[in-house]
Amino acid sequence: MSIPVGEIEVPGRVRGLAEGDPLDAVWTNAIGGLTFRATGRTADSHGDRFLKWGPRHLETSMADEADRLAWAAPFIPVPEVLEHGSDATHEWLVTRALPGRSAVDPRWIADPETAVRAVGQGLRALHDALPVDGCPFDWGVPARIANARRRGVVVPATMHEAPPIDRLVVCHGDACVPNTLIDDAGAWVGHVDLGALGVADRWADLAVAAMSTEWNYGPGWADALVAAYGVEPDPVRAAYYRDLWNAT
Template sequence: MKIDELICSFPKELKELLEGCRYEENKVGCSDTMVYKVIGKDGKDNRYLKVSSNKFENFNYEVDLLNWINGKLPVPRVLYHGHSGEYEFFLMSEICGKDSSVIDENTDKVKVAKALARGLRVIHSVPIKHCDFDQSLETKLKIAEYNVENHLVDEEDIKSSDPNITPEKILKELQYNRPNSEDSVLTHGDYCLPNIILDKDYNISGFIDWGRGGVSDRHQDIGIGCRSIKKNLGEEMVPVFLEEYGLDKIDYSKIDYYILLDELF
């Protein structure tokens, strides 16, 4: 849908908030959610707008989690959340900087990998005593099972690495090889490079896209982080990331497990 058509569906309050703004569609990522960069009248005060129809994800969980995290971590502020007809709208503030997947010949990949590790340690250090956002393995496996049963897994994507694999086979393997324990921390849930914003000096500006965040095993983030670093920075940067993160002992079996689990999301 074109943005001009979508604007006609905006609730009154959202129209007033965004009057006179321009829109740039953000096509990074694989979600069916529509994402727009909203550019303010003077080119400043930029924001981001997520739009979903009823058949796709809803934003209630992410909105509530961001409100809980705000003040604990550098994350977007929730500016508006509401519905109109078949659409749900979620407006948030912009985290200034560039996402860490933007690589060119001048990028210091070692500094990026180390910044990602330091950022992850910051997330994992947030106290979880009063955090009610459950992303435990029990919960994630139930969601994975639902996704498989309802044909919500991108089979073409998972078959790109193994033409004989199926979502059902992955789910059985995950259930059979389930880890015996969880090292629970606050996790981002999708700790890949496009979701980590850096400033020009390779410092963390903030973390975006928290729809799968919550209390989970730290290897959820470490696994997705390793996979994303390998893809964007090169495999040789993975040890740099892990060393900077500072685990006394690296559980590669858990890293592989959570990477495989992510195939069903």
């Protein structure tokens, strides 16, 4: 995912979902997906909200994300789903905006120490809050390899056996740092983009979150994120789950 550069054409479906409210493109991804912020400007609007639109994709779906957000909402701050749907080629998801700014907002790029601490603490809070018992979603290694196979991705045989489970939790599924929201005081306030949420070893999230600090803040912040989460580094599990992320 990245911040759009230049003028972005707004799809007709998104314009309809915005109901006349002003739109700003905030994210784009590698498969052509776009996310817009709609600013609610009248008493009749739904307030500020995010509109995700993109091509259908076998890895996950916005319907999957809507289901996961609805399940997680009683336990942890996540966006409220207002609408979701699809047509023959594309799908969309509309959620109410949460307070706070992404951990890669310029405010936090300029203060990575605070941002990394908030992301680590927020990830630990998510893992502690979401109940494994009763979670209907699976993000374990066999499920991820099966998903990759359906998409025609061949995962090396050496990746099929994971290290022993450290702690089984409900993982975010895309714990890269942009998906934590931080308030002006530097505390995490919510999580977004939970389309892959499911039960797995906590290092499946931790390894990716730590790895993503380098993409967004530069080298040297991975250990600080793990420390903020509250565990000791685990090079074996971290390496395995980084490789699995890159392979799938």
